[in-house]
Amino acid sequence: MTEYLCPMCDVRSPVEELTWHCPQCQGPWDLDFTAFPVERNSLSGRVNSLWRYEEALPLRASDARAAVSLGEGRTPLVPLTDTVTAKLDFLMPTLSFKDRGAVMLAELARQLKPRRVIADSSGNAGTALAAYCARAGLDCTVYIPEGTSPKKVEQIGAHDAHLEIVPGDREAAARAARAAAGEDGVFYASHVFNPYFLHGTKTYVYEIWEDLGGRLPETLVVPVGNGTLLLGAALAVDELYGHGLIDERPALIAVQAAAIAPLAFAFRAGADDVLAPTSPTPTLAEGIAIAHPPRARQILTAVRATGGTFLTVTEDQIRAAQLDLAGRGLYVESTGVACWAALGAYGLDGRSAVLPLCGAGLKSGVATT
Structure with a gap:
């Protein structure tokens, strides 16, 4: 196993010691890990779970089929418009991308x-x-x-x-x-402080890259609370680009609920961190209602590095987006429709995009309050 590394203090800790944060600044760990390139033409016939990308993962098993798995990953891509595609991550064993x-x-x-x-x-x-x-x-x-x-x-x-x-x-x-x-x-x-979680969520982008024939869309639109999917996506983009497996980095478009959007506010203010802890405000997008995300600096840096931006959506827009997707045959929980709501409100000037539908509607029902 590799070591935990604090991105702020450069403090290290063996993974085996079960430390969950940096003892100096109390911040979340990163991982001192370098992924090997995944060759797309080698994937045929591999295990049909996220362990198929084992070269890029920080855990090794003598046989990927022997690792803990419920057949997660490999979720389908479904077009919503000529330029926007949804990745159905609510079709996971527990009905969410987590x-x-x-x-x-x-x-x-x-x-x-x-x-x-x-x-x-x-x-x-x-x-x-x-x-x-x-x-x-x-x-x-x-x-x-x-x-x-x-x-x-x-x-x-x-x-x-x-x-x-x-x-x-x-x-x-x-x-x-x-x-x-x-x-x-x-x-x-x-799932916030431990970086192994981020190395799991990065497989979301590896799957898009594989299924689109070795390329990525111009934008990746991601809902953001604690930022675990966005930061995983940023890891994957960096690895694929660094290994010469994509020619350009897609812009990361982060979406928050307007009711509680500390990252969007900090981004628009040009700040490196959220400006002050905010009081939680009720929102239908409960999964991204995070007042002070511990990885805020990393999230803001990742979005800016790709030329991306933050978008916010209202409660009415969330309700409308959930009903719109349901009318298209996709029943998604209210947090999971935030990205579709954002694209409906702002658009992307014709740029291609993939967005995740993160959780099944059966988890929380139709947004009515």
């Missing part, structure tokens, strides 16, 4: 053999961790805020994870999990 990162954390935990695994979530990440820990035979506890969708609570419990329902908002659940993370033998499978 499976991409969860499988990496579960495989890491399986190799590290901790006493127990803990996580915090507003629903989808916790569900994914619970499912993959069940697959790996790992004891798992998930901390969730009291307002979590009942269907997501039911799904987490169905995977036999221990549920800790925390009074308060999403940040309260995170604080409770982090308080428990310091116990001996505990692996904090944080």
Whole structure:
């Protein structure tokens, strides 16, 4: 295994020590890891999961088929317009894109053999961790805020994870999990602080590259709260470009709900970080309602480096986008329709785009409030 590396302090820590953040600045870890190139003509006949890109992943298995897996990834691309294509990541085993990162954390935990695994979530990440820990035979506890969708609570419990329902908002659940993370033998499978999660989500872009015949669209439009999909996408773009497997980097277009958009506000102000913690405001896009994302600096840097931008959408636009997609045969949860709402409101001047439909509508129902 490689080492954790703090991008701010250059502090390092062996992965085996189960440290979940930099002890100096308390910030999230990056990974001291260099991906090998994935040759597209070598992919035929490989395992039909994200482990097919094993050269680019920071975990190695003697046989990719022996790693923890539920057949995640390889989700289809479906055209929405002449220039916009949706990637149906809600067709994952637990019905959200979070499976991409969860499988990496579960495989890491399986190799590290901790006493127990803990996580915090507003629903989808916790569900994914619970499912993959069940697959790996790992004891798992998930901390969730009291307002979590009942269907997501039911799904987490169905995977036999221990549920800790925390009074308060999403940040309260995170604080409770982090308080428990310091116990001996505990692996904090944080989809925000642990960089292995990002190396799982980057397979989203590897799949687009493979399925589009070795190219990427002009723009990648991504919903952003904690930024795990966007930062994974940025990793993949850097790797593919660095290995000469694409000629140009697509622009990263980040989408936030107008009700709580600290990153969009910082981007427009030219700031390097969110300007101040904001009070959470209710939004239908609960999965991206993050007031102070720990990787804010990295997210802002990644968007600017590609010539991208931030777009925000209103609650009315989210409702309309969910109904519009449902009318096209795609029933997606309200957070997952944010990108389609943004493109409907702003457009991309004819540039080609791929956007993710991140979670199934069955997880939270139709947006009506």
